[in-house]
Amino acid sequence: MADKVKVNDISKECDQVSHVEPADLPPLPDPYNRPDNVPDWKPLTDKARESYVSDLDDTIALSLPKPKTKEEEDELVRKFLSGLEKLFTKENNWTFLQPLTLSMENCAKCQTCSDACHVYEMSGNNPLYRPTYRSDVLRRVYFKYLKPGGKFFGRWRHGPIDLNWKTVLRLAELAYRCNICRRCAMTCPIGVDNALIAHDLRKLFSQEMGIYAKELHDNGSVLQLKVGSSTGMNPEVVKDNVEFIDEDTSEMTGLEIKTPFDKKGADILLIHNAGEIMAWPENHGAFATIFQAAGLSWTLSSESMDALGYDNINYGLFYDDVMLAKVAIKHAKAAANLGVKKIVLGECGHAHKALTVIADRVLTGSLNIPRESSMTLLHDIVFSGKIKLDKSRNDFPVTLHDPCNLVRAMGVVMPQRRILKHIAPQFREMTPHGVENYCCGGGSGFAIMSGHNFEDWRMHVSGRKKMDQILKAFEGQLDPSIDKYVCAPCSNCKGQIRDLIKYWDMWEKSHINYGGLVELIVNCMVDAKPGFIQWEMH
Numbered sequence: 001m002a003d004k005v006k007v008n009d010i011s012k013e014c015d016q017v018s019h020v021e022p023a024d025l026p027p028l029p030d031p032y033n034r035p036d037n038v039p040d041w042k043p044l045t046d047k048a049r050e051s052y053v054s055d056l057d058d059t060i061a062l063s064l065p066k067p068k069t070k071e072e073e074d075e076l077v078r079k080f081l082s083g084l085e086k087l088f089t090k091e092n093n094w095t096f097l098q099p100l101t102l103s104m105e106n107c108a109k110c111q112t113c114s115d116a117c118h119v120y121e122m123s124g125n126n127p128l129y130r131p132t133y134r135s136d137v138l139r140r141v142y143f144k145y146l147k148p149g150g151k152f153f154g155r156w157r158h159g160p161i162d163l164n165w166k167t168v169l170r171l172a173e174l175a176y177r178c179n180i181c182r183r184c185a186m187t188c189p190i191g192v193d194n195a196l197i198a199h200d201l202r203k204l205f206s207q208e209m210g211i212y213a214k215e216l217h218d219n220g221s222v223l224q225l226k227v228g229s230s231t232g233m234n235p236e237v238v239k240d241n242v243e244f245i246d247e248d249t250s251e252m253t254g255l256e257i258k259t260p261f262d263k264k265g266a267d268i269l270l271i272h273n274a275g276e277i278m279a280w281p282e283n284h285g286a287f288a289t290i291f292q293a294a295g296l297s298w299t300l301s302s303e304s305m306d307a308l309g310y311d312n313i314n315y316g317l318f319y320d321d322v323m324l325a326k327v328a329i330k331h332a333k334a335a336a337n338l339g340v341k342k343i344v345l346g347e348c349g350h351a352h353k354a355l356t357v358i359a360d361r362v363l364t365g366s367l368n369i370p371r372e373s374s375m376t377l378l379h380d381i382v383f384s385g386k387i388k389l390d391k392s393r394n395d396f397p398v399t400l401h402d403p404c405n406l407v408r409a410m411g412v413v414m415p416q417r418r419i420l421k422h423i424a425p426q427f428r429e430m431t432p433h434g435v436e437n438y439c440c441g442g443g444s445g446f447a448i449m450s451g452h453n454f455e456d457w458r459m460h461v462s463g464r465k466k467m468d469q470i471l472k473a474f475e476g477q478l479d480p481s482i483d484k485y486v487c488a489p490c491s492n493c494k495g496q497i498r499d500l501i502k503y504w505d506m507w508e509k510s511h512i513n514y515g516g517l518v519e520l521i522v523n524c525m526v527d528a529k530p531g532f533i534q535w536e537m538h
């Protein structure tokens, strides 16, 4: 069925536009290719199928209710068209109008982008997941309804499209089958950005129709603006947690670690993805150990209302420019209130892109505070000689995952690998790597989306290429007697890689562990007690 999916099928009355058969997916390296080792892909429940729009493929990302009346159906189409019109105006698309228009108007239909897309490849080349599929649907609608004379010329030039409520809601779901990793955009010979089209579709749905992933909006941006963090942690909880982290880290390293909070006039405001403080406390512990040992003037912020000081998450990047701007302004305010010289972003890829590249459009005047990646700062510390390192403590196989936002989107490529080459004797690259890396499969918010059976899709399809790359990087050493480490300097990527390891049982079967970059640095600090990295799954 999959190889027969056509663009206009998105409008058709049918049970499901496409289906992915787990047994037909590209094989993974042994032993993960053996049927006994392949986890079940849970089918959608009958209740889910009855309650929500579920006729795109085998999963649901958005839990969209079905329209109950003809009026509701028509209203969906009307709102979509009005949102589409706004998407192509300067006032309403202050971020991406020009590249969006160029991407809509041009495509040579060469499919170079499809070959670059891990979702397409790892779905067994299912046409529904081509980078161009959702773009072609939108392009046909754009030419048919927005361009003068488009009803005739649009069909002739780009093909037919029937715009009905099914087209609209399936397109909303389909915008959440793309990791927005921009690998396809990088390979397009004429610069068409299909990732941007997926992004701006999400934006249209969120800003104009109130359609979004609740993990990103209700439990993400909205919660963050309300309490200070999308984890739900208020300042008191964060300060308590950090106090415990300091105590644990002091015990583990033998060094007296004390994290400064709200230090006015410090050189650096360090903002973590708050997920680190909750789920991976050793990451903050390692940052604090390194910064303290290097003698930096730094602080965390506990602001949560006027400013957002302790959670660098900005999920607006994935789906909504208004939410992005609101959160970015509050991040900059936290630095302005403390009078620091710069913000340093902890190990979180999307936070880097949100607060540096994209927020450049909104952080003006006194809010335009310098922002730096922790990767470059750590590079300077490691090569300054301020901390003594003994790389023999890291003598186990290590590979590096390149977070798309940090590496492909921003060009922060070399600092982290120079550090790894310096401190990890058995470091090896994945193939390919650097700006040609593959997404972890959790990008664009997927790492925190697991409703219905979306996790099964994420683990079998979008995360499959990364899993394949990890296993191949450790080829010949998959035996569980050898401890191995995937370094993923990004909170979201780390969450996805953790989920992959657990779902596919890669800790038990192959002793593949994961973590950030700072943990490896502290693990080999001469002044710290050995054994900072814990060889257990968490």
Ligand code: SF4
Pocket (backbone or CB within 6 Å): 106, 107, 108, 109, 110, 111, 112, 113, 114, 132, 187, 188, 189, 190, 191, 192, 193, 194
């Ligand atoms: S690579 Fe570019 S031109 Fe070719 S099909 Fe993809 S988007 Fe179109």
Ligand code: SF4
Pocket (backbone or CB within 6 Å): 116, 117, 118, 119, 120, 130, 131, 177, 178, 179, 180, 181, 182, 183, 184, 185, 194, 195, 198, 439
């Ligand atoms: S952005 Fe990434 S996941 Fe999305 S279509 Fe392009 S290559 Fe595929």
